Amino acid sequence: MDAAIEFQDVVAGYGDFMILNKLKLRATRGKITLLIGPNGAGKSTVLKTLFGLLKVRQGRVLLQGEDITGASARDLLVKHGVAFVPQGRNLFGQLSVYENLELGGITLGTRITRERIPEVLSLFPRVQERLHSAASSLSGGEQKQLEVGRALLLRPRVLLIDEPSIGLSPLVVQDVFRLLRKLADEQGVTVLMVEQNVKSALKMADDAIALEAGRLVLHKPADELLADPDIERLFLGGGHVPAAIA
Ligand SMILES: Nc1ncnc2c1ncn2[C@@H]1O[C@H](COP(=O)(O)OP(=O)(O)OP(=O)(O)O)[C@@H](O)[C@H]1O
Numbered sequence: 001m002d003a004a005i006e007f008q009d010v011v012a013g014y015g016d017f018m019i020l021n022k023l024k025l026r027a028t029r030g031k032i033t034l035l036i037g038p039n040g041a042g043k044s045t046v047l048k049t050l051f052g053l054l055k056v057r058q059g060r061v062l063l064q065g066e067d068i069t070g071a072s073a074r075d076l077l078v079k080h081g082v083a084f085v086p087q088g089r090n091l092f093g094q095l096s097v098y099e100n101l102e103l104g105g106i107t108l109g110t111r112i113t114r115e116r117i118p119e120v121l122s123l124f125p126r127v128q129e130r131l132h133s134a135a136s137s138l139s140g141g142e143q144k145q146l147e148v149g150r151a152l153l154l155r156p157r158v159l160l161i162d163e164p165s166i167g168l169s170p171l172v173v174q175d176v177f178r179l180l181r182k183l184a185d186e187q188g189v190t191v192l193m194v195e196q197n198v199k200s201a202l203k204m205a206d207d208a209i210a211l212e213a214g215r216l217v218l219h220k221p222a223d224e225l226l227a228d229p230d231i232e233r234l235f236l237g238g239g240h241v242p243a244a245i246a
Contacts, residue, residue: 003062004029004158004190005050010059012049019045021214022059027207029064030188032180034201034222037211043194044087046211047160050192051084052076063158078107083156085147087163093136097127097146100135104150113153120149123179141172148179158190159183165197173197177204202226 005027013019019042027033035043048054050061052073060069063080076082091100101120105113121128124145130138135146144164151159161180165173181204183189195201202208202222210218218225225231 002029003027004064005033005192006062006065007046007050008060008062010049010061011057012045012054013057014054018057019214020049023211023214023216025209025216025219027190027192027209029190030184031206032184032191032193032204033207033209034198034205035192035194035209035211036198037217041211042214043211044162045214047084047086047162047192047194050076051082051160053084074107077154077156081155081157082160083151083154083158084160085144085151085162085164087166089143090147091135091143091150094134096132097135097138098131100146101150101153105153108154116153116155120152123152123182124149139172140167141169141175144168144172144176145179148176152183156189158192161191161193163194163196165195165200170200173200177201180204199226199231 003026007023007025009022009024010020011018011022023046035046037043045054049056052071052075056069060067062068063082068076068080071080092103098117101117102110102113105116127138127142127146127149130142135143138146164176168176177200180191180193184191193201193205202225205222208218208220208222208225209216
């Protein structure tokens with residue numbers, strides 16, 4: 001397997017409380033890998049650790065075979081082509097769509113950023129129509145598209161995305177998923193995603209990794225998991241949150 005991302009026995013957490021428990025995982029280059037598992041399993045923690053926001057206490061993190069353990073978020077973004085779209089709203093609401101994009105490209109310099117903005121906007125026609133509106137006036141889905149667009153300005157090779165569907169209508173969720181599919185298929189971007197809309201996400205993902213208590217419990221093709229009659233138990237670690245898999 002051509003691993004874009006590899007965790008080798010990674011231990012990481014918050015303060016003295018370790019969440020990832022000698023975690024081993026691999027995500028294939030140019031594919032969409034979905035991280036699933038019960039609440040608190042450590043899914044978001046994987047993304048934060050990979051993006052250098054949490055310290056790796058033990059083990060190694062590799063990107064395209066290169067050891068990036070301990071690299072800062074800035075270096076990951078600028079030198080290694082990793083972009084992170086966190087949960088929730090992360091825009092400057094009072095600033096315009098265009099200004100938010102300009103800020104997203106701050107590490108590139110103004111000239112390159114301005115050259116790239118049209119190419120990013122071409123992916124999001126509805127956002128393009130609102131270029132000079134305050135970001136906070138966009139719908140939830142448009143705001144999420146703008147966040148993804150802002151990350152794409154840096155032409156990432158790896159996109160980490162945490163629960164993009166929160167607060168979005170099912171149709172808009174499909175738009176976001178289609179976009180991720182396009183990035184993987186046409187640009188070879190590796191996507192690692194956490195998403196509570198598990199069934200819809202599995203329909204467009206390539207692989208699924210299930211975590212439980214900071215360890216990997218399953219890694220298989222998304223379509224195989226979708227066909228597994230034990231799917232609810234696997235997703236929820238024996239819990240029962242039917243709305244999460246509707
Ligand atoms: N900033 C923080 N400080 C302390 N503990 C945290 C922090 N963020 C998360 N945790 C704890 O780490 C554990 C794993 O959290 P994480 O967000 O990675 O889980 P998750 O699998 O993404 O869950 P969910 O599906 O609920 O989003 C949880 O017990 C959570 O309470």
